[in-house]
Amino acid sequence: MKKILKWTGIVILFIISGLSLTVMGRQHLKYDAPYPNIKASIDTATIAKGRHIVLGPGHCVDCHSTIKNVDSLLQLGQEPLLSGGYKFDLPFGTFYTRNLTPDKETGIGSLTDGEIARVLRYSVKKNGESVLPFMPFQNMSDEDLTAVISYLRSLKPIENKVPDHQYNVLGRIIKAFLIKPMNPTEPLQTAVKADTTARYGKHLVMAVANCNECHTKRNEIGAYIGKPLAGGTVFEEEGKPTLITPNLTPHPSGRIYGWNQETFIQRFRLGKLIPYSHMPWESYGRMTDDELKAIYNYLKTLEPVDTYEKK
Ligand code: HEC
Numbered sequence: 001m002k003k004i005l006k007w008t009g010i011v012i013l014f015i016i017s018g019l020s021l022t023v024m025g026r027q028h029l030k031y032d033a034p035y036p037n038i039k040a041s042i043d044t045a046t047i048a049k050g051r052h053i054v055l056g057p058g059h060c061v062d063c064h065s066t067i068k069n070v071d072s073l074l075q076l077g078q079e080p081l082l083s084g085g086y087k088f089d090l091p092f093g094t095f096y097t098r099n100l101t102p103d104k105e106t107g108i109g110s111l112t113d114g115e116i117a118r119v120l121r122y123s124v125k126k127n128g129e130s131v132l133p134f135m136p137f138q139n140m141s142d143e144d145l146t147a148v149i150s151y152l153r154s155l156k157p158i159e160n161k162v163p164d165h166q167y168n169v170l171g172r173i174i175k176a177f178l179i180k181p182m183n184p185t186e187p188l189q190t191a192v193k194a195d196t197t198a199r200y201g202k203h204l205v206m207a208v209a210n211c212n213e214c215h216t217k218r219n220e221i222g223a224y225i226g227k228p229l230a231g232g233t234v235f236e237e238e239g240k241p242t243l244i245t246p247n248l249t250p251h252p253s254g255r256i257y258g259w260n261q262e263t264f265i266q267r268f269r270l271g272k273l274i275p276y277s278h279m280p281w282e283s284y285g286r287m288t289d290d291e292l293k294a295i296y297n298y299l300k301t302l303e304p305v306d307t308y309e310k311k
């Protein structure tokens with residue numbers, strides 16, 4: 001009996017050390033991806049469009065600023081610092097957003113336009129590693145990326161060294177086996193005509209504002225499993241009531257079924273009503289009436305899903 005136990009112990013030890021070696025060996029996997037042909041511009045209209053995306057629908061500011069009153073600054077139409085350092089305490093470790101100002105040492109000053117465009121479109125960083133899956137902007141058009149990068153380049157450089165991420169054991173295992181670059185899921189587009197059509201609304205919802213990130217159900221590793229925009233994502237945080245994203249499809253059981261276009265726009269003008277809501281209401285509130293009309297029109301074209309029938 002003792003002998004068997006001893007051998008089992010040895011075998012388990014071998015398996016564990018084998019596994020940890022594999023996990024360690026897979027911490028810095030490299031990927032290949034093309035550099036999109038994107039060049040920052042100093043054209044004022046392009047920079048203004050980029051500013052609108054970063055502070056508005058693209059809500060980059062929501063994660064890349066640590067300014068305490070970011071919501072009120074956005075409401076006032078001001079520009080919160082994009083110097084990064086916002087901290088995410090997750091079950092896999094502690095992660096920090098990067099400094100998006102053009103500082104050479106601590107910001108994006110050391111990245112080329114192509115490198116910034118590649119990390120946003122193909123999730124591959126300068127050093128070839130996969131970026132963490134916080135930013136589903138893979139389907140942005142060339143025009144969107146050009147505008148965003150032009151705006152970031154126009155900012156005043158701010159020196160802010162953001163700490164390195166800290167992975168725990170679970171985080172290392174996830175990094176070794178599950179973190180892979182996210183790629184575009186739609187054919188690449190040079191530009192999408194900005195108007196109030198459902199076509200443009202879809203581009204905003206799926207590629208720029210990423211409403212589906214929270215309003216479509218996903219599994220533990222972030223893959224979409226629910227019907228598009230039918231809601232059901234659960235947000236649980238200690239000490240706060242649980243929030244579940246509402247169903248945005250045109251079904252009588254959906255949240256916005258009885259809302260007309262006016263109501264929809266007005267709701268966005270009201271901003272955050274539930275203080276602990278995860279939805280970046282203040283950034284979205286900077287969207288124009290036309291952008292909100294386009295989104296509304298797109299939501300109307302979705303397959304109606306019964307809130308209470310889906311799993
Ligand atoms: C939900 C939070 C979130 C949002 C929204 C967000 N980011 Fe990030 N961003 C992060 C995190 C976290 C990292 C660090 C990821 C890593 O190191 O793998 C990061 C890293 C980056 C990087 C550095 C990548 C590299 O090469 O190391 C760039 C550039 C960037 N973000 C740009 C943007 C832009 C532009 C937007 C808006 C269009 C945006 N981010 C919106 C969380 C976010």
Ligand code: HEC
Binds near residue numbers: 211255
């Ligand atoms: C980061 C997660 C997240 C993103 C991204 C997000 N939402 Fe939400 N949304 C929520 C949560 C959580 C709620 C419920 C709490 C609340 O009402 O603020 C909600 C509520 C709503 C409501 C109901 C508001 C009410 O008063 O009944 C609407 C409408 C809505 N979202 C539309 C959108 C649209 C359109 C987008 C994209 C432009 C979007 N959401 C993006 C998380 C998100």
